[in-house]
Amino acid sequence: MQARNASSSTIVASSETTSEPTQPSRLLKKTNMPRTFLGEDVRKPATDLPMMPPRTGGRAIVDVLLANDVDTVYCVPGESYIAVLDALYDAPSIRVIACRHEAAAANMAEAYGKLTGRPGICMVTRAPGATHASIGVHTARQDSTPMILFVGQVERGMQGREAFQEIDYKQVFGGLAKWAWEIDDADRIPELVTRAFRVAMSGRPGPVVLALPEDVLTAQTETPAVGSATRAAAHPGTDELERLRALLAEAERPLVVVGGSGWDEAACAALRRFAERNALPVACTFRRQALFDNRDPRYAGDLGLGPNPPLAARVRDADLILAVGTRLSEIPTSGYTLIEAPRPKQRLVHVHADPDELGRVFEPALAINAGPAEFAHALDGVAPIDAPRWSSWTADARRDYERALEPGTAGSNVDLAQVVRYLSESLPEDAIVCNGAGNFNTWLHRFFQYKRFGTQLGPASGAMGYGLPAAIAAKLRHPDRTVIAFTGDGCFLMSGHELATAVQYGVNVIVLVINNGMYGTIRMHQERHYPGRVIATDLHNPDFVAYARSYGAHAALVERTEQFAPALAAALAAGKPALLELRTDPDAINTRTTLTAIRAQSQQAKRTAGSSAG
Numbered sequence: 001m002q003a004r005n006a007s008s009s010t011i012v013a014s015s016e017t018t019s020e021p022t023q024p025s026r027l028l029k030k031t032n033m034p035r036t037f038l039g040e041d042v043r044k045p046a047t048d049l050p051m052m053p054p055r056t057g058g059r060a061i062v063d064v065l066l067a068n069d070v071d072t073v074y075c076v077p078g079e080s081y082i083a084v085l086d087a088l089y090d091a092p093s094i095r096v097i098a099c100r101h102e103a104a105a106a107n108m109a110e111a112y113g114k115l116t117g118r119p120g121i122c123m124v125t126r127a128p129g130a131t132h133a134s135i136g137v138h139t140a141r142q143d144s145t146p147m148i149l150f151v152g153q154v155e156r157g158m159q160g161r162e163a164f165q166e167i168d169y170k171q172v173f174g175g176l177a178k179w180a181w182e183i184d185d186a187d188r189i190p191e192l193v194t195r196a197f198r199v200a201m202s203g204r205p206g207p208v209v210l211a212l213p214e215d216v217l218t219a220q221t222e223t224p225a226v227g228s229a230t231r232a233a234a235h236p237g238t239d240e241l242e243r244l245r246a247l248l249a250e251a252e253r254p255l256v257v258v259g260g261s262g263w264d265e266a267a268c269a270a271l272r273r274f275a276e277r278n279a280l281p282v283a284c285t286f287r288r289q290a291l292f293d294n295r296d297p298r299y300a301g302d303l304g305l306g307p308n309p310p311l312a313a314r315v316r317d318a319d320l321i322l323a324v325g326t327r328l329s330e331i332p333t334s335g336y337t338l339i340e341a342p343r344p345k346q347r348l349v350h351v352h353a354d355p356d357e358l359g360r361v362f363e364p365a366l367a368i369n370a371g372p373a374e375f376a377h378a379l380d381g382v383a384p385i386d387a388p389r390w391s392s393w394t395a396d397a398r399r400d401y402e403r404a405l406e407p408g409t410a411g412s413n414v415d416l417a418q419v420v421r422y423l424s425e426s427l428p429e430d431a432i433v434c435n436g437a438g439n440f441n442t443w444l445h446r447f448f449q450y451k452r453f454g455t456q457l458g459p460a461s462g463a464m465g466y467g468l469p470a471a472i473a474a475k476l477r478h479p480d481r482t483v484i485a486f487t488g489d490g491c492f493l494m495s496g497h498e499l500a501t502a503v504q505y506g507v508n509v510i511v512l513v514i515n516n517g518m519y520g521t522i523r524m525h526q527e528r529h530y531p532g533r534v535i536a537t538d539l540h541n542p543d544f545v546a547y548a549r550s551y552g553a554h555a556a557l558v559e560r561t562e563q564f565a566p567a568l569a570a571a572l573a574a575g576k577p578a579l580l581e582l583r584t585d586p587d588a589i590n591t592r593t594t595l596t597a598i599r600a601q602s603q604q605a606k607r608t609a610g611s612s613a614g
Contacts, residue, residue, distance in 0.1 A: 077125075115477050142461035233374050327361075458470075
């Protein structure tokens with residue numbers, strides 16, 4: 001591997017800003033809100049900087065990346081942006097990870113954004129590369145993750161002729177990204193790339209797509225780089241916090257529901273203190289379980305696909321819901337049935353970073369436009385409710401959750417409930433568990449207890465193929481932590497080639513492939529709606545152990561539950577990427593039922609319907 005030459009750093013001016021403190025009301029305690037990675041960067045863009053020596057547009061982009069402390073770029077190289085790659089050669093502080101598919105590169109960038117709160121950076125070439133990467137852009141949009149996708153574009157003089165691999169990126173990504181733009185002047189690169197960072201992080205975070213015409217990247221510019229982008233976030237007002245406390249004081253069955261992005265470890269701790277002071281039960285939304293320590297006596301479970309029935313009933317029965325950070329979309333509301341749109345039966349206090357989200361689906365009793373971290377820290381100033389009436393309600397919610405942790409009778413030689421419980425009990429508290437999409441995740445979501453912020457990476461968008469790329473990004477970011485990719489056979493093979501990336505860069509992730517020989521989620525729906533009419537869901541899989549070894553990874557087969565613990569220990573000690581194939585019974589379709597039972601129930605329902613019609 002060639003050594004890269006060091007380059008001079010971009011100079012960024014900085015200054016501290018202060019504002020007059022708000023006078024607290026008698027119900028709000030004075031508090032010093034800690035600054036977090038979401039709000040600590042108060043540097044201002046440098047002004048009146050002298051013009052820089054002429055440099056290429058590609059180098060100007062890299063200068064902005066350096067000014068924003070970018071340390072990793074995920075890419076599949078392409079000639080359309082080769083001038084940027086050449087500039088990265090002279091920026092050794094930025095690690096360039098070349099992936100085997102653009103979807104994986106985009107998923108890695110999205111995972112980086114989830115872990116850090118700063119935009120993950122992905123670079124791909126023209127139309128085929130961009131459309132491959134669109135899956136990661138979609139996940140970043142639905143999951144509210146800061147991310148920037150840089151896409152090569154044809155030269156300006158060729159545009160409008162449907163040149164080779166030419167597409168209109170503003171049109172293609174306009175409805176998918178938070179902002180999509182094409183840079184048509186090298187002198188505007190510092191301005192527009194810095195704006196991309198700001199847009200990706202501010203308000204409701206999300207993806208930005210910037211198209212880079214090839215001739216713009218080779219053009220010369222003297223425009224100086226500006227300072228690093230700062231995140232703009234709303235804070236709750238004193239009146240809103242007073243109203244929240246008043247509503248809470250009137251409640252008998254309150255429930256806190258947390259989700260979305262924009263959190264950090266300090267904010268999660270602030271939320272936990274608020275729940276503890278007020279004895280409040282807390283539920284997390286789909287794939288956001290790491291926002292609240294699952295061992296806490298106030299944790300009530302997650303509102304994912306097929307939630308614990310007692311928790312679903314508790315949402316319906318609540319008289320006050322405090323929703324923080326979450327949009328309360330289809331999955332956490334079980335198709336908008338647990339919380340009905342547009343007017344919920346429960347009093348709803350909705351806290352969200354995007355003012356346009358408030359009232360868009362649900363009519364709240366109180367809408368608070370605030371970032372979740374800013375809101376959580378403000379809760380330290382809210383006086384607790386004296387002798388809350390809902391202590392038994394909270395205790396019952398916890399008991400319901402703990403009952404759900406008990407596995408039923410094993411229906412397979414490999415009992416996934418026991419496997420996941422072993423992972424939960426044996427992995428370090430800071431281990432990062434990544435997953436893609438599929439019914440295999442029901443075991444992970446039900447039986448794994450997340451203990452710390454930033455230990456869960458999963459696509460709320462439901463994108464298959466996410467687990468392994470996310471695990472690679474996580475391990476690159478935290479090489480000292482254990483990182484697990486929990487995948488299904490169908491999900492894994494959508495990005496299994498990235499084992500080559502893991503081996504190439506020495507990224508020692510552990511991949512668990514749950515092999516039941518089918519697209520399980522779709523098969524479940526087939527049996528539910530068209531029992532016995534199986535089509536397109538069976539999978540003829542490769543030998544996963546041989547597959548992984550062919551890339552140079554460690555691999556082993558697990559066919560019985562008792563084989564898992566020693567196989568995991570060997571994988572952890574292997575000193576290289578590792579894959580464990582777990583062969584499971586196809587009939588064990590999720591944690592609560594079987595395909596046989598679903599088929600029988602559906603057939604009986606059809607017979608009953610036919611008899612009624614006759």
